[in-house]
Amino acid sequence: MAGLLLSGTYDAEGFRTCSVTGLRIHRDVERYVKLFALTAVVALLIGGISAIFVALTRWEVIGLADPPAFYKWLSIHAWNLLIFWMVFMEVAILYIGGPLVLGRPLPAPKLAGVGYAVMLGAALMINHAIATTEAPDNAPLLTSYAPLPSPPLFYLGVVLFILGVIIAALPFFITIWREKQEHPNRSLPLVSFGAFITSIIALEALLGGLITYIPTFLWRIGVVEHIDAGWYRQMYWIIGHGSQQINLAAMITVWYFLTHVVGGAEVVSEKLSRTAFVLYLFFINMGAAHHLLADPGVHMSWKHWNTSYAVYGAVLASMIHAFAIPAGLEAGRRKRGLGGQGLFGWLWSAPWSNPVFSATALGIIMFGFIGGISGVVMGQTQLNLTWHNTLGVPGHFHGTVVLGTTLTFMALVYFALPVLFNRDLVFKPLARIQPYFYAVAMGLATIMLLYLGVLYGVPRRHPSVMSFPGTDFNFAAASPLFAIFGVAAILAIIAGASFLLVAVGSLLFGKRVENPALVMPPLISGGSDDRPIHEYSMQGTFTLTLIFLAVFAIVYAVNWYLLGRLWAIG
Amino acid sequence: MSSPLKPLEGNWWGLPANRHEKAWVRISVVWGLILFGWMVGWSFFGNQNQHGPTYRIEPAAYRAKLAAYREASTVTERGLRPAGEDVYIAAMRYGFDGLPVILKAGKTYRLHLTSYDVQHGFSIRPEHALSKQISLQLLPGYEWVIPMRFDEPGVYHVICNEFCGIGHRTMHGIFIVEE
Ligand code: HEM
Ligand SMILES: [Cu+2]
Ligand SMILES: [Cu+2]
Numbered sequence: 001m002a003g004l005l006l007s008g009t010y011d012a013e014g015f016r017t018c019s020v021t022g023l024r025i026h027r028d029v030e031r032y033v034k035l036f037a038l039t040a041v042v043a044l045l046i047g048g049i050s051a052i053f054v055a056l057t058r059w060e061v062i063g064l065a066d067p068p069a070f071y072k073w074l075s076i077h078a079w080n081l082l083i084f085w086m087v088f089m090e091v092a093i094l095y096i097g098g099p100l101v102l103g104r105p106l107p108a109p110k111l112a113g114v115g116y117a118v119m120l121g122a123a124l125m126i127n128h129a130i131a132t133t134e135a136p137d138n139a140p141l142l143t144s145y146a147p148l149p150s151p152p153l154f155y156l157g158v159v160l161f162i163l164g165v166i167i168a169a170l171p172f173f174i175t176i177w178r179e180k181q182e183h184p185n186r187s188l189p190l191v192s193f194g195a196f197i198t199s200i201i202a203l204e205a206l207l208g209g210l211i212t213y214i215p216t217f218l219w220r221i222g223v224v225e226h227i228d229a230g231w232y233r234q235m236y237w238i239i240g241h242g243s244q245q246i247n248l249a250a251m252i253t254v255w256y257f258l259t260h261v262v263g264g265a266e267v268v269s270e271k272l273s274r275t276a277f278v279l280y281l282f283f284i285n286m287g288a289a290h291h292l293l294a295d296p297g298v299h300m301s302w303k304h305w306n307t308s309y310a311v312y313g314a315v316l317a318s319m320i321h322a323f324a325i326p327a328g329l330e331a332g333r334r335k336r337g338l339g340g341q342g343l344f345g346w347l348w349s350a351p352w353s354n355p356v357f358s359a360t361a362l363g364i365i366m367f368g369f370i371g372g373i374s375g376v377v378m379g380q381t382q383l384n385l386t387w388h389n390t391l392g393v394p395g396h397f398h399g400t401v402v403l404g405t406t407l408t409f410m411a412l413v414y415f416a417l418p419v420l421f422n423r424d425l426v427f428k429p430l431a432r433i434q435p436y437f438y439a440v441a442m443g444l445a446t447i448m449l450l451y452l453g454v455l456y457g458v459p460r461r462h463p464s465v466m467s468f469p470g471t472d473f474n475f476a477a478a479s480p481l482f483a484i485f486g487v488a489a490i491l492a493i494i495a496g497a498s499f500l501l502v503a504v505g506s507l508l509f510g511k512r513v514e515n516p517a518l519v520m521p522p523l524i525s526g527g528s529d530d531r532p533i534h535e536y537s538m539q540g541t542f543t544l545t546l547i548f549l550a551v552f553a554i555v556y557a558v559n560w561y562l563l564g565r566l567w568a569i570g
Numbered sequence: 571m572s573s574p575l576k577p578l579e580g581n582w583w584g585l586p587a588n589r590h591e592k593a594w595v596r597i598s599v600v601w602g603l604i605l606f607g608w609m610v611g612w613s614f615f616g617n618q619n620q621h622g623p624t625y626r627i628e629p630a631a632y633r634a635k636l637a638a639y640r641e642a643s644t645v646t647e648r649g650l651r652p653a654g655e656d657v658y659i660a661a662m663r664y665g666f667d668g669l670p671v672i673l674k675a676g677k678t679y680r681l682h683l684t685s686y687d688v689q690h691g692f693s694i695r696p697e698h699a700l701s702k703q704i705s706l707q708l709l710p711g712y713e714w715v716i717p718m719r720f721d722e723p724g725v726y727h728v729i730c731n732e733f734c735g736i737g738h739r740t741m742h743g744i745f746i747v748e749e
Contacts, residue, residue: 021575022575023575067736067737067738067739068736071733071736101575102577135736138733138735138736141733145688145689145732145733147687147688147689147710148688148689148733148734148735183577185579186577186578186579187577187578187579187582188577188578189573189574189575189576189577189578190574190575191574191575228711229685229688229689229709229710229711229712230709230711230712233689233709256574257574257575260573260574260575261575266572266573267572267573267574268572268587268588268591269585269587269588269591270572270578270582270583270585271582271583271585271587272587272591272595292707293620294620294705294706294707295707295709296624296683296706296707296708296709296712296713296714297624297709297712297714300613300619300620300621304609304610304613307609308605308606308609308610312602312606315598315602315605316595316598316599316602319594319595319598319601320594320595320598323590323591323594323595324591327588327590327591331588376605380605380608380609381609381613381619381620382609382612382613382616382618382619382620385618385620385704385705385706386703386704386705387705388691388704388705388706388707388731389691389693389705389707389731389732390693390703390705390731454701455700455701456700456701457693457695457700457701457703457705459691459693459729459730459731460731461731461732461733461738462731462738462739463739464739465739468729468739468740468742469739469740470740470742471727471742471744473697473727473729473742473744475700477700478700524573524575532585533572534585534586534587534588534591535588536588538588538590538591539590541590542590542593542594545594549597549601552601556605560608560612562701563616563618564616564617564618565702566617566618566702566704567702567718567719567720567721567722568617568618568678568717568718568719568721569617569618569619569620569704569716569717569718570618570619570620570621570622570716570717570718
């Protein structure tokens with residue numbers, strides 16, 4: 001382990017120059033990026049194991065776990081994948097976007113170490129609390145909705161984890177502070193800017209988390225007598241949704257980074273891309289109201305205001321990125337003379353056999369078409385009625401955090417293996433197909449979840465729906481879709497395992513590469529003429545985004561049609 | 571060269587954007603307005619809006635209300651027939667108090683919904699069409715009054731779709747809509 005973290009040779013000040021990105025990287029930065037990323041991969045492994053139990057219980061032909069075990073596995077699934085895999089990776093991304101891209105040393109490396117230790121300890125505590133849950137406590141799932149009690153150790157673990165993340169983020173904030181002190185007249189690079197926005201959203205979310213979990217912990221241990229379910233839901237979603245926004249902003253930051261380095265993308269409009277990040281900052285916290293659309297206690301106009309706010313602000317921001325990133329690739333590659341003049345030559349000629357590129361590109365496409373569209377649709381106040389707490393909800397967020405963020409973070413690991421760990425990939429043919437394999441299998445599983453939820457009303461968080469004890473009601477009509485889901489889920493789990501095999505295999509047995517540029521050819525430079533980037537054609541991207549809009553409009557219309565057939569409500 | 575890895579100097583804000591990018595931003599703004607306009611419009615011209623007042627109420631007080639309502643209703647072997655337009659239902663671990671109930675097709679009822687203990691779901695669909703379904707969230711301490719009018723007769727199934735404990739999956743109730 002220590003050997004993995006310490007590879008590389010540095011100059012007297014502790015820096016080396018990266019042959020792929022051209023960046024000056026400090027030893028401490030590199031070491032902590034690796035440490036956080038490796039820990040994230042371990043969480044992915046644990047979460048992946050839990051996915052077997054979750055998916056094969058829901059596919060009742062197999063029916064792997066009984067209800068108590070199912071709820072524990074589902075909680076393990078949510079916390080290790082959505083929280084630990086993502087958040088450890090995000091701290092690594094903050095260090096990449098901050099000191100690594102800015103070519104600075106890691107300030108206060110001790111804080112990074114303390115933050116890491118607290119996060120790790122808290123993660124173990126949370127897993128332990130889930131695994132040992134006993135009556136009267138219940139497995140927390142992701143949301144630990146009060147007043148249903150979860151183990152006291154669980155709440156405590158969450159509070160500690162939040163504190164650990166805040167500590168681990170401090171070196172990033174110090175970096176940005178010092179950069180601005182030393183260079184007041186220059187703007188952060190876009191990747192650093194994206195990371196900075198991510199960190200502010202994170203801070204808001206984390207403070208919301210403390211406001212939620214400290215009182216809830218006090219209630220659970222009996223210091224506070226009463227906890228209000230409506231209060232809990234409002235407060236919880238500050239972090240519950242805020243943390244998804246961290247995933248989003250971090251993922252988009254990585255998109256700009258990786259499409260540039262391995263695909264030759266450039267930033268077509270700093271103004272628009274940065275405006276989009278700022279829109280996230282201002283608008284997305286209100287958007288968290290979309291979790292309360294089927295709730296009592298909040299008025300329709302409050303629901304409309306907050307969801308429309310999100311539509312205007314956050315969705316607009318995502319639409320801007322949805323254009324800017326492929327357009328960056330298109331214009332950048334045209335400038336470099338890659339792929340000829342045609343509408344899509346730049347796209348077909350992209351390095352699709354490099355898993356860093358393919359995982360990123362598939363992440364962008366799948367996130368937009370599956371996660372993005374479903375999210376906006378279910379976020380419309382009335383449409384939410386047909387989505388709320390059905391399998392359509394996990395369908396939506398497997399479109400975002402799995403097909404989008406997980407694929408993107410996999411790309412980042414594929415990138416880090418040669419570039420930071422100095423390891424060549426093992427099992428190259430497997431690595432080459434893994435992103436496609438994962439995207440297709442998980443995409444199918446996700447679409448089945450969406451159908452099961454919206455067209456059959458199959459509830460989420462249920463170990464079985466093929467029988468309801470004491471009645472003859474069931475969802476057996478949906479079993480063919482469950483069969484497709486089950487098979488696709490098994491394939492997706494195998495695809496996920498393939499990723500782990502390549503990643504861990506490369507770390508342990510990969511050939512050492514002294515010059516990673518040889519195995520990860522960068523496309524950063526090139527392009528002889530000096531025309532400004534916005535003058536290159538972006539027609540291919542425009543065509544693609546129009547196709548996206550058409551699909552969006554169709555899905556939107558179908559959902560309103562489905563709602564309109566129902567009985568009168570309200 | 572516009573790299574996302576290099577600090578920016580000079581007046582980058584003043585650089586123009588590509589015409590296609592500008593067009594896309596305009597399209598997106600218009601699309602956002604359409605999404606918003608349709609959603610708000612549906613509150614006025616649409617028939618499905620989860621609109622209705624909420625009152626704070628202790629579970630014990632609600633139990634008393636529900637008992638009085640039951641007194642006033644007709645008890646049949648298939649379920650309660652409410653006397654007026656009000657229908658009281660409460661979720662609890664693991665069942666629905668107040669169900670089964672028999673409703674008249676085409677008549678608008680006020681559904682009073684709450685929970686006695688933890689958070690529950692209230693997920694409804696007619697037996698003959700699983701795709702016609704909606705879900706509401708029920709919270710202890712809150713009485714939500716939502717009007718509903720069922721035009722299609724049949725048996726409607728209610729399940730809980732918010733995790734409420736180990737017995738969550740057994741939570742089921744029905745109501746019957748008659749001509
Ligand atoms: C092959 C991979 C995966 C499969 C087959 C899978 C399958 C599922 C299924 C079927 C559910 C719904 C269970 C239910 O509500 O009854 C679920 C829930 C969930 N999954 Fe996954 N999943 C996978 C990967 C992931 C990843 C990578 C993440 C996060 C990055 C993730 C995050 C979640 C979360 C947060 C929930 C909700 C838990 C809750 O209800 O509290 N999953 N998963
Ligand atoms: Cu329930
Ligand atoms: Cu339940």
